[in-house]
Amino acid sequence: MGILNLILAVIIVPGLAAFTNWIFAKRPNLRDTLTLLIAFATFGLVLTLFRQVGSASLAPMTLLEVFPGITLAFHVEPLGMMFAMIASGLWILTHIYGVGYMRGNNEKAHAQFFACFAVAISAVMALAFSANLFTLFLFYEVLTVSTYPLVAHKGTAEAIRGARIYIGILMSTSIALFLTGVIWVFVVSGTLDFVPGGILEGTIDAALLPVLLGLFAFGIGKAALMPFHKWLPNAMVAPTPVSALLHAVAVVKAGVFTMLKVGIYTFGVDFLADTGASTWLSWLAAYSILAASIVAMNQDNLKARLAYSTVSQLSYVTLGMALATQMGVIGGGMQIATHAVGKITLFMCAGAIYVAAHKTKVSELDGLGRAMPITFTAFLIGALSIIGLPPLAGSWSKFSLMMGAAEADQLIMIGVLMVSSILNVAYLLPIVGRGFFAGPKQSYAEANVLLWLPPAITAGLCILVFFYAGRIQEFLMAIVGV
Amino acid sequence: MDATSAGDAMNFVDQMPVLPILIPFMASPLIVVIGARKLAWPIAMLAALASFICSVLLLLSVADGSEIRYAMGGWEPPFGIEYRIDALNALLLVLISGIATIVLPYMLRSLPHHVSLKHHTLLYAVFLLALVGLMGVSITGDAFNIFVFLEISSLSTYVLVAMGAERDRRALTAAYDYLIMGTIGATFLVIGIGLLYMATGTLNLGDMADRIAGLGDNRMVQAAFAFIVVGMGLKVAIYPLHHWLPNAYTYAPTPMTAFLAATSTKVAVYVLLRFMFSVFVPAFDFVGETLTLIFMPFALLAMFAASFVAIFQNNFKRMLAYSSIAQIGYMLLGISLLTTTGVSAAIVHLVNHGVTKAALFMGVGLLLLHTKNSYYDQIAGMGRRMPFTGAAIIIAGLSLIGIPGTAGFVSKWVLVQGAFEQGYWWLAMLIVLSSLLAIAYVWRVVEALYLAEGETGHVDEPLVMVIPAMALALVCVWLGFDTRFTLDMARVAAEVLFAGPFSLSGGE
Numbered sequence: 010m011g012i013l014n015l016i017l018a019v020i021i022v023p024g025l026a027a028f029t030n031w032i033f034a035k036r037p038n039l040r041d042t043l044t045l046l047i048a049f050a051t052f053g054l055v056l057t058l059f060r061q062v063g064s065a066s067l068a069p070m071t072l073l074e075v076f077p078g079i080t081l082a083f084h085v086e087p088l089g090m091m092f093a094m095i096a097s098g099l100w101i102l103t104h105i106y107g108v109g110y111m112r113g114n115n116e117k118a119h120a121q122f123f124a125c126f127a128v129a130i131s132a133v134m135a136l137a138f139s140a141n142l143f144t145l146f147l148f149y150e151v152l153t154v155s156t157y158p159l160v161a162h163k164g165t166a167e168a169i170r171g172a173r174i175y176i177g178i179l180m181s182t183s184i185a186l187f188l189t190g191v192i193w194v195f196v197v198s199g200t201l202d203f204v205p206g207g208i209l210e211g212t213i214d215a216a217l218l219p220v221l222l223g224l225f226a227f228g229i230g231k232a233a234l235m236p237f238h239k240w241l242p243n244a245m246v247a248p249t250p251v252s253a254l255l256h257a258v259a260v261v262k263a264g265v266f267t268m269l270k271v272g273i274y275t276f277g278v279d280f281l282a283d284t285g286a287s288t289w290l291s292w293l294a295a296y297s298i299l300a301a302s303i304v305a306m307n308q309d310n311l312k313a314r315l316a317y318s319t320v321s322q323l324s325y326v327t328l329g330m331a332l333a334t335q336m337g338v339i340g341g342g343m344q345i346a347t348h349a350v351g352k353i354t355l356f357m358c359a360g361a362i363y364v365a366a367h368k369t370k371v372s373e374l375d376g377l378g379r380a381m382p383i384t385f386t387a388f389l390i391g392a393l394s395i396i397g398l399p400p401l402a403g404s405w406s407k408f409s410l411m412m413g414a415a416e417a418d419q420l421i422m423i424g425v426l427m428v429s430s431i432l433n434v435a436y437l438l439p440i441v442g443r444g445f446f447a448g449p450k451q452s453y454a455e456a457n458v459l460l461w462l463p464p465a466i467t468a469g470l471c472i473l474v475f476f477y478a479g480r481i482q483e484f485l486m487a488i489v490g491v
Numbered sequence: 492m493d494a495t496s497a498g499d500a501m502n503f504v505d506q507m508p509v510l511p512i513l514i515p516f517m518a519s520p521l522i523v524v525i526g527a528r529k530l531a532w533p534i535a536m537l538a539a540l541a542s543f544i545c546s547v548l549l550l551l552s553v554a555d556g557s558e559i560r561y562a563m564g565g566w567e568p569p570f571g572i573e574y575r576i577d578a579l580n581a582l583l584l585v586l587i588s589g590i591a592t593i594v595l596p597y598m599l600r601s602l603p604h605h606v607s608l609k610h611h612t613l614l615y616a617v618f619l620l621a622l623v624g625l626m627g628v629s630i631t632g633d634a635f636n637i638f639v640f641l642e643i644s645s646l647s648t649y650v651l652v653a654m655g656a657e658r659d660r661r662a663l664t665a666a667y668d669y670l671i672m673g674t675i676g677a678t679f680l681v682i683g684i685g686l687l688y689m690a691t692g693t694l695n696l697g698d699m700a701d702r703i704a705g706l707g708d709n710r711m712v713q714a715a716f717a718f719i720v721v722g723m724g725l726k727v728a729i730y731p732l733h734h735w736l737p738n739a740y741t742y743a744p745t746p747m748t749a750f751l752a753a754t755s756t757k758v759a760v761y762v763l764l765r766f767m768f769s770v771f772v773p774a775f776d777f778v779g780e781t782l783t784l785i786f787m788p789f790a791l792l793a794m795f796a797a798s799f800v801a802i803f804q805n806n807f808k809r810m811l812a813y814s815s816i817a818q819i820g821y822m823l824l825g826i827s828l829l830t831t832t833g834v835s836a837a838i839v840h841l842v843n844h845g846v847t848k849a850a851l852f853m854g855v856g857l858l859l860l861h862t863k864n865s866y867y868d869q870i871a872g873m874g875r876r877m878p879f880t881g882a883a884i885i886i887a888g889l890s891l892i893g894i895p896g897t898a899g900f901v902s903k904w905v906l907v908q909g910a911f912e913q914g915y916w917w918l919a920m921l922i923v924l925s926s927l928l929a930i931a932y933v934w935r936v937v938e939a940l941y942l943a944e945g946e947t948g949h950v951d952e953p954l955v956m957v958i959p960a961m962a963l964a965l966v967c968v969w970l971g972f973d974t975r976f977t978l979d980m981a982r983v984a985a986e987v988l989f990a991g992p993f994s995l996s997g998g999e
Contacts, residue, residue: 076974148897161942169942180930196911266981
């Protein structure tokens with residue numbers, strides 16, 4: 010099978026799940042099993058692609074030309090490869106978890122839910138392998154639209170309001186800023202292709218470069234850079250599997266992934282470093298990191314707290330790009346992987362707690378940990394990984410980012426990352442602490458196995474990734490041409 | 492009707508340019524003469540389809556930027572009426588006849604919901620006349636002939652709008668409003684043409700352009716231009732002259748609205764383009780200044796003001812009408828940039844918006860089968876009950892916003908590119924900001940259709956209606972990926988326009 014066909018298969022196969030869900034809407038077991046098989050198939054296809062391409066970067070393969078210079082094209086490069094592997098791999102676990110959650114929680118319209126979910130995954134795959142800004146923007150919007158029904162799924166007034174903010178911010182920023190940036194790039198450089206080293210050098214006035222960067226930084230609303238982060242806490246009205254895979258991994262990572270791709274392949278890391286155009290962005294990212302953490306500390310709703318924590322953690326990636334050094338970018342890339350496994354664990358645990366005990370508030374968790382030890386242990390591991398404690402995954406990305414900050418001579422950013430770790434401790438560990446040590450033991454039992462096994466596995470991944478971080482780093486090195 | 496010199500055998504292909512007009516023009520009285528309701532629709536359908544096929548063939552033969560000229564009745568211009576077809580009007584012919592062809596099957600089931608059966612025979616005849624008028628305005632190369640065809644289309648349009656009265660009596664006042672405003676517009680146009688005739692002594696557009704070349708300072712020519720711009724401005728519904736449009740679109744029978752929204756204002760934009768570029772030239776100060784000092788600000792005003800009004804509408808159909816006024820702003824803005832990119836943006840948006848709006852109005856018509864009216868509280872939850880209708884509305888709605896992968900995206904891309912090329916980055920920002928308003932008004936519909944509480948249970952979606960609506964929605968997607976028929980043609984058309992005005996001798 011040719012590489013292009015393989016990429017197309019990776020994109021189309023998850024889409025098939027939308028059809029199987031639609032056709033077999035009335036036969037839940039068959040439907041959910043088929044989706045699971047499709048999730049495995051997708052992951053298998055991504056792995057096949059990985060075995061064939063490895064860390065090489067391939068030239069774009071054009072599917073069709075929409076108008077002169079604007080093509081629908083795909084390519085493979087390490088960052089996208091990694092992102093596709095994470096999203097498709099975690100989809101398997103999330104689907105198992107989702108089946109348990111939707112059934113355990115008596116949610117409605119399962120078929121519609123899993124169908125939209127599949128379309129979103131399909132869009133993420135296409136986005137990961139996009140070879141130019143147009144293709145990427147196209148699937149960025151497909152992702153926005155396909156996740157909207159998931160956020161609005163409950164159909165309550167609160168869900169409708171949350172979904173409105175979700176689509177409003179994501180679509181507005183992308184059309185008003187992101188698209189303008191894309192067209193601007195096209196007008197000055199005549200191409201939108203992702204080229205190692207960037208395409209903008211020598212085509213644009215250095216004074217305007219920070220403005221163009223700003224169009225991307227704010228326009229990519231999925232990266233949840235402050236002040237355009239409000240959609241993420243509002244998206245938490247969605248059923249928890251959505252929050253877990255989409256709003257901790259697929260959608261938000263699509264945002265920061267886009268940010269990295271634009272930084273590396275459109276602007277060029279060296280060009281950004283030489284012109285200093287991204288310095289302001291590193292300050293804003295630093296602000297976003299700290300401010301979101303402080304807000305998170307004051308959230309009593311567990312999912313809202315995790316959402317603000319995500320806002321903060323996403324800005325790590327933006328910071329990595331804005332530092333415009335090799336280690337910074339690599340750290341940003343690793344953060345995509347390590348935060349994914351950590352945060353999905355936390356959300357899955359939050360969902361398990363909700364299904365088992367119907368608790369949504371941190372203040373209600375006293376003594377629940379002793380009743381649900383597996384869930385809370387998984388939560389603890391995920392939390393420690395986010396904090397960045399060895400031997401857990403998160404420590405490496407934080408380490409790389411600090412190296413990047415040192416390389417960029419922005420020592421203050423090292424300080425920001427350290428303060429952020431302390432804040433992480435302050436808002437994540439009390440949750441576990443309350444669960445295990447406060448109050449009398451609550452009289453609930455562990456949730457269904459479908460609900461505690463997936464987070465237990467992802468918690469295991471947090472540990473595993475720590476030991477394979479070197480491989481990931483080596484793999485990503487290809488994107489900065491080392 | 493033999494155009495070739497006497498003695499030649501009539502060659503069918505040579506007569507091609509006249510066929511898209513002639514066939515519906517003959518079919519319309521035929522329907523009335525036969526007078527059988529059962530035969531009215533098949534005749535209209537055949538005529539529209541034949542007209543569409545001829546238009547496509549015409550477009551293919553001028554796609555390279557060439558021009559077809561056809562002397563009516565063998566009378567050589569400037570004495571006889573001449574048809575001049577280039578990429579610009581051929582594209583419009585395809586749009587108009589194509590929309591008519593796809594709306595007609597839809598009418599089969601939709602029209603009985605708006606108009607009682609006894610009127611159908613005449614209504615189909617009038618519909619064909621409207622088609623003839625719009626096609627004729629586009630195809631002709633004669634100034635007075637433009638006016639005649641415009642009146643044919645306008646008069647029949649007033650009838651079509653008024654036919655909404657059985658469902659809502661307000662259609663009568665809407666039609667009356669439209670009649671008054673449309674007649675003022677037509678009068679202004681004919682005054683303008685009359686002044687031009689006084690100044691140049693000819694009505695043939697090519698001859699007129701030749702003679703006008705040295706008359707840039709002539710007050711009469713300038714006054715003629717002003718009359719034509721205001722007259723057609725009324726027909727286009729340029730922002731402050733738009734008053735007739737919302738009511739006419741809201742109260743006309745929905746299939747008629749779908750047809751008119753997709754075609755009639757577009758034809759008026761075409762006439763403006765034709766006069767500005769092929770008769771007058773932008774090099775005339777008064778033309779250039781009209782574009783930059785009048786069109787651009789009013790286009791921007793339309794984009795924002797009409798979009799804001801659209802957001803606060805509570806009636807789906809009326810919202811679409813206001814959105815049309817805003818979208819016309821994009822076209823005028825493209826023209827006012829005075830570059831090939833800008834003008835091709837305007838032309839491509841003519842087509843893309845036509846298709847998008849027709850699909851949306853068809854969606855409204857489907858909803859109206861099962862609801863009393865198209866107010867948001869009435870259509871609550873209908874998306875769940877009519878899945879295909881809902882899907883068509885969402886796809887076309889995304890195209891209206893300009894989401895990538897849809898026709899609307901292509902238009903917006905080219906327009907913003909045109910603004911950047913001129914260095915107007917502030918204008919580019921305004922364009923994208925105004926399209927944010929489109930998100931708001933489209934999303935109110937999506938929420939009403941899917942999230943609002945309403946009755947449940949699937950209801951009937953007749954195939955003859957849902958297939959055309961869905962087909963147009965899919966065309967929106969298709970035109971978002973394949974731009975050979977839209978953007979490439981629009982570029983050719985814009986290049987032809989910028990290559991210079993018409994000339995009697997035919998050389999560009």
